[in-house]
Amino acid sequence: MALTRRAALTSGAFVAAACTASAAAAEQALFAHGVASGDPLTTQVIIWTRVSPRIPGTDVNVTWKVATDSALTHVIKRGSIKTGPSRDHTVKVDVTGLKPGTIYYYGFSVGTETSTIGRTQTAPATGGERLNIALVSCSNFPAGWFNAYQAIARRGDVDLVLHVGDYIYEYGPGEYATEWGKTVGRVPQPPKECTTLSDYRQRYAQYRTDADLQAAHACAPWMVTWDDHETSNDAYKDGAENHNPATEGPWNLRKAAALQAYYEWMPLRNPAPGKSFEAINRTFDWGDLATIVMLETRVMARTFQLDYETDLELGLFDVTSGQPVKITDPARLSGLDPRNLPQGVMALPDVAGFKAKKLNEPSREMLGVSQQAWLAEALTKSVKSGKKWQVLGNQVIMGRVTSPNFNAGLPPKVLEAVAKARPQTKAFFELSQFDVPFNLDAWDGYPAARERLYASAKEAGARLIVCTGDTHAAWANTLKDAGGEVRGVEFGGTSVTSPSIADTFANFGLEGAALNELITRANPEVEWHDETKRGYTLVSITPESVRGDFMELDTVKSKTFLVTKATSWETSYGPKPQGLVAV
Template sequence: MKLTRRNALRSATGALLLPLGGSIQAQPDSRSSSVFGHGVASGDPDEQSFVIWTRISRLAAEGSVDWEVATDSAFRTVVSSGRSVASPRRDYTVKVLVAGLRPGMRYYYRFHHGSEASAIGRARTLPLGELSSLTLAVASCSNYPFGHFNAYDAIAEDEQIDWVLHLGDYIYEYGVDGYGAASGAAIGREHEPRHEIVTLGDYRERHAQYKSDPQSQRMHAAHSLLAIWDDHEVTNNPWTDGAENHQPEEEGPWAARREAALRAYFEWMPVRDPAPGHSLADYWRHWRFGSLASLITLETRHSGRAEQIEYADYRATLTDADSVEGFLRDVVGAPDRPMLSPAMENFLRDALTESAELGRPWKLLGNQIPMARTHHPRFSADVLAELQDMVEGDSAARLEAFVGAGNLGLPLYLDPWDGYPVARQKLYSLSAECGVRDLLVLTGDSHSFWSNRLFDDAGKSMGIELGTTGITSPGDFKAFGSRASELVDEALAATNDEIAWTDGRHNGYLRLSLTPDAATAEFLAVDQVTRPSYAMETLRTERISHEAGDLVSL
């Protein structure tokens, strides 16, 4: 179903959005002060507080910033106000935890520096007591060079949304010659700084670039953020002691790079700072939505993960069914390969137990990486012949290797939960011990939409996984071409029992609406990201309900 908007709309900051032939042209707000050139943001709420954020973009020394929170957009009823300091120690960012608020309320906030005012933002506290409905936008993988943040703009205009859940890869670490280089050069969205980011100054500059984007600013002003990082906020595929995209001999100690990246994250994101004495890496949350839902985010990158297994190290030995079985059992399935830290597991146990005991119908996991069992697809002879006719050059060699891995029955990737099957079963067992076998897992990272069914090692249902695609990052098989990528999606679903449907050909976001009786998942796509104008399409709508303690798709 195509969605068009025929009337002129205004963003949360007042910028006029003009329809162009049924699509939307996003225009920056010319009235915004360059003092607040990185916009405003809010997030990380509880029932009586939330964080508000901005940055003073023209300071060379410390300066004061006034802020106020009101129940109305005209600020006739101000309920909280104060003064903060923008300091070079925090890169001139200003982050305020506003407390003493009423549960389940929408508020408006703004900042002042001298005679200049910021854009007005909206924020919400979490509800208490009975709650009849909740709608989340679920987003992931916003890579600046790959395109305009049209999906962010669509989220800003979506008045159904109560909060935005961002599952990570909010920024990317690569330089202008890295991932996304050709696209960034073609559309004039190359990364700043131009080199791969490693130092604190680098990470700050990259966050500043992303926060300068007008569509990102529009989303942040319109909705409060519930955020968890993935890998690219630091670098590709990290574990506790290193990362695939970190070379100590050239880029220095891993611990120093990670510390710099996480420090910049806490400076630039509307999230609560760690309590004194707590590690920056121990970042997880339990957001409670009254009687309706719990949302628990998982930290799967920096606090507990064992090193990833790389196919390249074993490819020569994976020649037949027996060698693959031994590899998956003894190497990938080794018992000493955790994903979650003991502290993360204890937090998850407490949160699930509370949710089950209070009878909340929805137990949501905010999960960066795909959880469902996903093996390389197998193709029929006819489909393979069609694919081979369409794919040429480097893609043809990649397709050949892809087909070979499918014939061997290998998992698609080993960085997600498929690379940590013992840890995945441990999560399922922990959940079952808490009386929870109806998880609704919300997943990012893969640049694809997913609708998956989850089962433990004994074949018992553990719930449903809904995956969101990239805001701009392309699906891994998009280079094959549209029709070939579609055939891969279809083969993934046909090959894997846990996959009901997938789409890696579009960018967009997932809109999830909950009531006590059912959930509705809408997979929403933008038609393109090479220009800041777009049309929306609903690719799929799925309704989910409880049945005999399990989640079922209606």
């Protein structure tokens, strides 16, 4: 269907009206950032807003209420809360004493000024015939309009929005995917890379003035976790690729600032007393249907990412048989000069050595020991209590994705164009013939940690539904452990706006369909893959099956857009975990 901003804001009954958090709300000086709800339990839910005080820096008393009707006349809960500059004037209330499996409406006021009205719901205590989850990630403000959020808000059948990371991007103007934003007034604010608490707060404030994002927040409760860009690109426990301590200060200070702003601006519960801000991992039950487990795979325990350029060494190989054999005999090696090798000997990447000594090293962590134990316990508890499905809110791709042989699979003209413009990409293309992981920042960079997760799922008897973001591409993956047993399925959602590698390769004459085919054909776990579109994934869970509808937008560069279902993939409930089939 074709959607325009004007049509979306002027049509229909309450679900359309309340779920579009109209632009008029953004013009209110006091409640300019909309409302939100999240982390629904059976008898409680978080509600959120922010006030912009008339006198900056002052405390404000905010009244809130929850009702059973959209006009907020049948009020069942109300209260007041003081907010101020110490929490950036955000308001977060954990409303308790609600009924399970019930839809509620909520709003805020200061004096006579009122917020947008939001719609939320509590989780059912038992049963549960269907749960519709809108899976989103990677929403870069200057990279495009947030059309995916508007499409979600307009559906009217979304129970939960699951955002698995990169809700904001830390980059400043002129950095990643910011050029288009200059043409339409979507320039990152502050106009610099975010490194301080003030910076991150300003960035969230800018994002939350977007009417489409406000619409998606107002229409359903959210469950969220961060990925890397809420702090800095390719973050890990002790740093990030996009962090320079010499010029940007200690990593721990930047991380603490970023996470504080995240908890202020997002509708989730703060960590329990005694837990660190990094401990965002938590669980939710949805009746007897599912347990949703939100993971933390970035800043709490993740080991530093490997890098082919620095971690993959060259070895000397005998190639006389046609099959490279690494030379390990010390006597023979001592007689070889790498600068003048004899015929039949070549210097090649020692991929086997890289995998054995570094990649498969058991000490490499993604979750960490304590979170891994917590996850094993959560999966076991879920299965024993009769929950049908175990859903993981997960940041980076879990399925095995080996790089296709780009040198063999790409047209010569594309290879030539890449070689001239991007020497580093050309080097990776050369490496891709040696059976290496496509993305070392994903679970493929931590295979031992992935096997530990799979072992816990197997021992618990879990049926994993892994919901993932990060890659700006769509994936339907059947997940298998090292022994080849199916452990679950993965729905990898594309980005809301962030461009993919298909956009880069298009500049060199490669069509997206050809890239999709290369990656899919090279990977048995990948059932379907699309690098070319932005959008969201609707994950529909019933006792009998789980289906992923991959919803794609024709553009994020116009406010008039078309949303279509590209494909659907489904797994069925059975005695053992089942793979995905197209439906």
